[in-house]
Amino acid sequence: MKRSDAVMMKVDMTPMIDCVFLLLIFFMVTSTLHRQEADISFALPGVADQSEPVEIPDEQIIEIYEDGRVLLNDLEYDSPDNQEMPELVDTLVRFKATADANKVEAMITIAPGGLVKHQRVVDVLNACAAAKINNVTFAMEEDDAS
Incomplete structure (x- = not known):
């Protein structure tokens, strides 16, 4: 017998390749591009009791409401x-x-309010990074009960 x-x-x-390319184009068009956020290392405040407050004249305080x-x-x-905050960046650059001319380190203390959006704090950190200020700390909220 012969095999047929x-x-x-x-x-x-x-058609499947066409669908894959259409999906790829769709996701590329609908996605949003975010700029790279700056990485600034900072020290979180700790609780320490001091007999006298230390005066730091070269410290600038940024309040966020x-x-x-x-x-x-x-x-x-x-x-x-x-979000770019050009006025703040210009002031921080100056x-x-x-501070560099006086041979002191530029210090920034960020004091955000209790319900401030995190993105606004990141915007201020990016402004500090754009001004090349690396010494950034956060202020602690004072307790009303103490």
Whole structure:
């Protein structure tokens, strides 16, 4: 007996490849690109009792409020919806240049309010990184009960 020629069935892969490319293009178009955030190492505050408060004249305090306002030494910088914060960056660059000229280290203390969005704190950290200020610390909230 002769074996009959089996009919070879082929699956056409063209439509599946087209679907994969369409999905790839869809996800590339709908995704958003975020800029790289700066990495700044900082020390979190600890609890320590001191007999006398230490005066640090070269320290700048940045306050961040819940509505997105950013104040540097009681002066408001940039609008709450501006993530780039060019006014704050310019001021911090001048502060860094002055500190370098006086041969002291530029210090920034960030004092965020209790309900401040984390993204706004990251925006301020990015502004410090753009000004090349590495000595950044956070202020602790004072307890009303103490």
